[in-house]
Amino acid sequence: MTEIFSSLYGQPDPQGPAGASALGFGPGKPQVPQNLGSMSFHHQMVDEGAQLRKPAAMNEPFYLLRVLPMENDLTGHTNLITHYNLEHAYNKFCGKKVKEKLSNFLPELPGMIDSPGIQDNSSLHSLIEKPPVCNNSFSPLTGAMLTGFRLHTGPLPEQYRLMHIQPPKKKNKHKHKHHRPQDPLPPETPSDSDHKKKKKKKDDDPDRKKKKKDKKKKKNRHSPDHPGMTGSQPSSSSLR
């Protein structure tokens, strides 16, 4: 053993104290006479580092031979997705293409939800960082409180208007059969109705124009007064 240590830490000094300090053990530590050999040196090491070393390791022929840790049945060697029965989830999320936008996940949610929350100060992160200070319970509004909600008539200014996006109609696949409340909706804003009307007009105009043109053509072909756009087609009133 001393031969191994001497090769690692340098030649042993026959003088004693100076040699021990050269090995790094310090002058204050008990000096080991060289004639005792490896056993006493081995014993010294046990005294110094007993807390660090397990006693079982010292009884075996190999120095620092530790007891192997208990084998864990579940390691990275097994496929953890199949172990935790997540194959269906994996195929669902990773097999198909998941759409990027939030509106694809929540199609019935009105408003512009695809824009970042930081822009209009509606982020969830800010809500977590600075939760609003409020009471513990929700108390109903009294008559006096409702007087504060008497609004002026007329449309909102442009800067305060939101883009009302009508949610699509619920599909039959939905579990709950509750339908939208039957309360009569208030008359929509003039801007919205005009927008819709304008949209409808725009959509119908090219179709209407085409239909009108077709009708005109047909009429012109078959009318007696027309000089005859197409001379090839004989008119019904050619005989006069």
Add this chain to the structure above:
Amino acid sequence: AEKFDNLEEHLEKFIENIRQLGIIVSDFQPSSQTGLNQKLKFMITGLQDIEKCRQQLHDINVPLEVFEYIDQGRNPQLYTKECLERALAKNEQVKGKIDTLTKFKSLLISELGKVFPEEMGKYKAIHGDDPPS
């Protein structure tokens, strides 16, 4: 799943009420005042119903990283997808390490057995024969 359906139902009703409230407010008429008051009262009751659902969901934990996706306007299912992909990639990486280290151990033991047959005999007597890799 029932508790989620209950919460989802309350949230949908609440959101619909808010949407109708916005329509009333965007072009307010005097005749709409009673309807507005009704909507405001329903908003309070809606919040109370949502708070009642909270008790059933006290054990549900949502990772904070999902909120970052929502704040960016992205689908939160992408977070689930990326979690699964990362888990699988890490699983494969660790499996590769385990396989490599197992092969290394068996090679090392075989080579040490050739160089230090007596010592390796003692080692095997202590730890037993290693299982085949």
